[in-house]
Amino acid sequence: MTLKRLPVLFLDDVVLLPGMVVPIELDEPAQAAVDAARAADLEEILVAPRLDNRYASYGVVAALEKVGKFRGGGPAALLRTGERARIGSGVTGPGAALWVEVEPVEDPEPTARVRELAADYKKLVVAVLQKREAWQIIDTVNAIDDPSTLADTAGWAPYLSIDRKRELLETPDVEQRLTLLIEWTGDYLAEAEVSDKISEDVRESVEKRNREYLLREQLRAIRKELGEEDADGTGSPGDYRARVEAADLPDAVREAALREVDKLERSSDQSPEGGWIRTWLDTVLELPWNTRTQDAASLVDARAVLDADHHGLDEVKERIVEYLGVRSRREERGLSVVGGRGSGAVILLAGPPGVGKTSLGESVARALGRRFVRVALGGVRDEAEIRGHRRTYVGALPGRIVRAIKEAGTLNPVVLLDEVDKVGSDFRGDPAAALLEVLDPAQNHTFRDHYLELDLDLSDVLFIATANVLETIPPALLDRMELVTIDGYTEEEKVAIARDFLVPRQLERAAVTADEVTVTDEALRELAANYTREAGVRVLERLLAKAFRKVALGDLPAVVDLDSLKDLVGRPRFTPESRERTAVPGVASGLAVTGMGGDVLYIEASSLPGDRSSDGGLTITGQLGDVMKESAQIALSYVRAHATELGIDPAVLDRPIHLHVPAGAVPKDGPSAGVTMTTALVSLLTGRNVRAEVGMTGEVSLTGRVLPIGGVKQKLLAAQRAGLTEVFLPQRNEPDLDDVPAEVLEAVTVHLVSDVREILGRALEVARNGAGAHAAA
Numbered sequence: 020m021t022l023k024r025l026p027v028l029f030l031d032d033v034v035l036l037p038g039m040v041v042p043i044e045l046d047e048p049a050q051a052a053v054d055a056a057r058a059a060d061l062e063e064i065l066v067a068p069r070l071d072n073r074y075a076s077y078g079v080v081a082a083l084e085k086v087g088k089f090r091g092g093g094p095a096a097l098l099r100t101g102e103r104a105r106i107g108s109g110v111t112g113p114g115a116a117l118w119v120e121v122e123p124v125e126d127p128e129p130t131a132r133v134r135e136l137a138a139d140y141k142k143l144v145v146a147v148l149q150k151r152e153a154w155q156i157i158d159t160v161n162a163i164d165d166p167s168t169l170a171d172t173a174g175w176a177p178y179l180s181i182d183r184k185r186e187l188l189e190t191p192d193v194e195q196r197l198t199l200l201i202e203w204t205g206d207y208l209a210e211a212e213v214s215d216k217i218s219e220d221v222r223e224s225v226e227k228r229n230r231e232y233l234l235r236e237q238l239r240a241i242r243k244e245l246g247e248e249d250a251d252g253t254g255s256p257g258d259y260r261a262r263v264e265a266a267d268l269p270d271a272v273r274e275a276a277l278r279e280v281d282k283l284e285r286s287s288d289q290s291p292e293g294g295w296i297r298t299w300l301d302t303v304l305e306l307p308w309n310t311r312t313q314d315a316a317s318l319v320d321a322r323a324v325l326d327a328d329h330h331g332l333d334e335v336k337e338r339i340v341e342y343l344g345v346r347s348r349r350e351e352r353g354l355s356v357v358g359g360r361g362s363g364a365v366i367l368l369a370g371p372p373g374v375g376k377t378s379l380g381e382s383v384a385r386a387l388g389r390r391f392v393r394v395a396l397g398g399v400r401d402e403a404e405i406r407g408h409r410r411t412y413v414g415a416l417p418g419r420i421v422r423a424i425k426e427a428g429t430l431n432p433v434v435l436l437d438e439v440d441k442v443g444s445d446f447r448g449d450p451a452a453a454l455l456e457v458l459d460p461a462q463n464h465t466f467r468d469h470y471l472e473l474d475l476d477l478s479d480v481l482f483i484a485t486a487n488v489l490e491t492i493p494p495a496l497l498d499r500m501e502l503v504t505i506d507g508y509t510e511e512e513k514v515a516i517a518r519d520f521l522v523p524r525q526l527e528r529a530a531v532t533a534d535e536v537t538v539t540d541e542a543l544r545e546l547a548a549n550y551t552r553e554a555g556v557r558v559l560e561r562l563l564a565k566a567f568r569k570v571a572l573g574d575l576p577a578v579v580d581l582d583s584l585k586d587l588v589g590r591p592r593f594t595p596e597s598r599e600r601t602a603v604p605g606v607a608s609g610l611a612v613t614g615m616g617g618d619v620l621y622i623e624a625s626s627l628p629g630d631r632s633s634d635g636g637l638t639i640t641g642q643l644g645d646v647m648k649e650s651a652q653i654a655l656s657y658v659r660a661h662a663t664e665l666g667i668d669p670a671v672l673d674r675p676i677h678l679h680v681p682a683g684a685v686p687k688d689g690p691s692a693g694v695t696m697t698t699a700l701v702s703l704l705t706g707r708n709v710r711a712e713v714g715m716t717g718e719v720s721l722t723g724r725v726l727p728i729g730g731v732k733q734k735l736l737a738a739q740r741a742g743l744t745e746v747f748l749p750q751r752n753e754p755d756l757d758d759v760p761a762e763v764l765e766a767v768t769v770h771l772v773s774d775v776r777e778i779l780g781r782a783l784e785v786a787r788n789g790a791g792a793h794a795a796a
């Protein structure tokens with residue numbers, strides 16, 4: 020251990036840890052220390068915190084990078100701190116400074132435990148930096164490998180007190196230092212989170228109170244002006260008492276409300292509590308405790324309304340009418356509206372965006388003559404969003420269900436629970452569990468919102484839920500819903516929907532009439548085929564709106580046809596790409612289902628130079644889930660096992676292989692890409708291209724059997740949209756073809772297969788001269 024003799028520079032209001040570059044102001048003793056170092060021809064100095072009652076036992080050795088003056092004039096030095104050092108006994112040295120013997124601390128090789136702690140700590144620090152949006156520093160911190168160095172970056176942390184930093188300096192053991200830091204940083208993060216939340220809440224409630232106050236003052240002035248009320252009249256406790264007594268409330272509710280009025284009468288006029296009670300009373304008085312609309316009588320009419328609002332969707336409409344029928348029959352017989360689990364307390368409309376889930380919900384309300392309210396659930400993570408905050412909480416509000424009923428103004432509206440698949444959960448509770456209670460016929464006649472703290476009867480509400488995917492819906496919730504799927508539209512259907520529904524609606528919005536603008540079917544077909552690639556009609560509707568706005572600004576009458584399309588909405592955005600993509604060996608077109616509906620997924624394989632490494636030589640990229648990664652392994656194992664039979668030169672199999680599924684930002688999973696991966700691999704290794712007009716889907720087993728998959732209709736719709744004309748499907752999916760529109764089956768030839776060799780035999784182009792040369796080269 021090398022001992023050094025260095026003059027000491029004591030610091031009062033800042034603690035330096037190893038690895039910092041810091042300018043410091045030199046007071047007299049500090050200047051003396053710097054002078055002493057220079058007198059002895061040293062470039063270094065020992066920096067230690069000044070303590071009240073003892074000398075510090077540790078300091079840092081610091082290089083004197085620069086000694087000079089601050090711009091303002093005072094003497095200053097720029098220090099670059101190096102190792103931590105134990106301070107030994109005093110020694111003699113030149114100048115007026117204290118000289119000591121110092122022994123640098125050497126960190127032992129980090130243990131596994133220390134590495135683990137360092138990794139944990141790094142995560143916390145990165146979280147803090149993210150909070151402070153210090154993106155550049157995140158990279159720097161991420162690049163630090165050495166646990167001790169990482170721990171000492173805490174010297175920069177503004178949230179650690181000087182005392183804590185001293186403790187860090189005096190803790191040479193890395194494990195201990197990291198343990199302290201993890202605790203402190205964790206605490207800091209937790210506090211920061213809470214205080215963010217609190218300041219947000221406080222700000223909101225203050226703003227709200229101020230606004231309410233202003234409005235109330237104005238109201239008071241207006242009433243006074245009108246001579247309706249004495250200046251003090253509105254919102255006075257007496258006024259509330261009268262309103263509660265006059266309102267049509269269930270007994271229990273009236274009693275509770277009168278209790279609050281009592282409290283209000285006792286509280287002072289300006290007290291915050293008075294404000295909360297008023298807000299609560301207003302909410303209670305606005306709720307439709309006894310208001311219901313009469314349902315329109317006949318189901319035949321219901322069907323007629325659904326037909327008037329939506330093209331096609333026969334099966335969906337039938338299911339809805341059936342459901343309404345059962346519901347109303349049970350009601351007539353005085354049975355609870357729906358019995359038990361799985362009997363469908365709620366309809367769930369599932370399908371890609373823009374297929375009309377929301378507007379079907381609206382139609383149902385119209386058909387029944389009920390009010391309609393939509394509750395957006397996407398991104399809801401806080402249970403209180405559903406069930407309300409307790410009134411003790413600053414800025415408390417009722418939950419979304421109660422607000423929906425208030426908005427509807429009746430106790431029996433149609434409530435559309437939009438995007439139930441996007442309900443999350445975290446430490447703030449589980450909104451899905453609260454939803455379960457809302458939807459459960461056995462419980463929902465006494466639904467209790469935390470804010471209201473009164474039983475609200477939801478049993479007459481007709482809930483309709485929507486979702487894009489089913490996988491993310493908690494099973495308990497899914498179990499209670501009657502699933503109705505809407506898979507998407509064919510091109511012909513889109514043309515019909517556009518012609519009969521979207522065009523008239525958008526013309527009206529653009530304030531032009533059908534006499535002034537003509538839209539040809541060809542133009543609609545072109546829009547559906549080459550300007551959009553969606554399962555629904557949302558983008559199509561947007562494009563029509565855009566076109567009509569432009570038309571409305573020009574000379575009328577006008578025609579929207581193939582010729583004028585480019586001027587109105589620009590050039591087509593989607594042209595068939597399969598031919599381009601599959602122009603080289605190793606690329607095959609698969610069919611997949613995502614939250615957006617069916618889609619064509621290109622799978623690319625390439626072989627890399629070099630030898631196969633220990634991991635089997637397979638690299639997989641494209642954000643694939645575990646099941647999809649396993650499919651890739653299976654595909655490769657199958658190809659290796661059957662190489663000779665497939666006409667593959669065993670030598671090329673020794674190269675490492677890379678499989679990629681583009682659109683890398685979209686996470687993908689599921690086994691149904693098995694046949695596509697196998698085909699891409701065989702294409703690569705034999706040098707035979709995959710035919711551009713072919714798409715495929717199916718799970719593959721190690722022996723090459725093709726196993727059934729889901730989403731047949733959505734996948735075939737996607738194949739047709741992308742211009743594929745031949746699709747390979749698992750034999751066992753044959754029954755699913757019944758659901759596929761005839762128009763799609765006319766456009767796409769379906770081959771049902773049970774062994775992947777059947778696909779390989781027909782989907783690959785015949786070997787050209789020099790086949791295999793590409794792979795072997």
Ligand SMILES: Nc1ncnc2c1ncn2[C@@H]1O[C@H](COP(=O)(O)OP(=O)(O)OP(=O)(O)O)[C@@H](O)[C@H]1O
Nearest residue numbers: 328329330371372373374375376377378516520556
């Ligand atoms: N079959 C149809 N007939 C007539 N109009 C339709 C049909 N399907 C969809 N539309 C229209 O398409 C538009 C988009 O539908 P909507 O907003 O209901 O989609 P969605 O399925 O609810 O989508 P998201 O999942 O994004 O909420 C609406 O204007 C709707 O009226």
